[in-house]
Amino acid sequence: xxxxxxxxxxxxxxxxxxxxxxxELEPERLPEDTVEYIDWEVIQEIPNEFVGNLIKGVxxxxxxxxxxHPHEISALGGIRLESEWGELLVQSDQxxxxxxxxxxxxxxxxxxxxxxxxxxxxAT
Ligand SMILES: [Zn+2]
Numbered sequence: 001x002x003x004x005x006x007x008x009x010x011x012x013x014x015x016x017x018x019x020x021x022x023x024e025l026e027p028e029r030l031p032e033d034t035v036e037y038i039d040w041e042v043i044q045e046i047p048n049e050f051v052g053n054l055i056k057g058v059x060x061x062x063x064x065x066x067x068x069h070p071h072e073i074s075a076l077g078g079i080r081l082e083s084e085w086g087e088l089l090v091q092s093d094q095x096x097x098x099x100x101x102x103x104x105x106x107x108x109x110x111x112x113x114x115x116x117x118x119x120x121x122x123a124t
Pocket of ligand 1: 007020021
């Protein structure tokens, strides 16, 4: 199956152009919950949600898609280790770019920004 990036109409794989939009079809998009980590690589462990979203925002500002992936809470019996809140993933072909952007960005953060064990990620 292929689908149209404009109108999301589905076509059989032998159709190349959307009849409605005249745009090139793309391969079928996988369902949201199975697509995620196939071509994605973990590039950064993140200590809390705030830092994860911060780095994600920086990467997206540079045109790199990033995913913040919290570790499964259940695996830890409901206890979330603060030093291992989750991880940040980018697509495989953007790993190098993302890493250098993060390095540049982290260099500009205060030293304790990534090791603030007093931070409560649930606090709003
Ligand atoms: Zn279309």
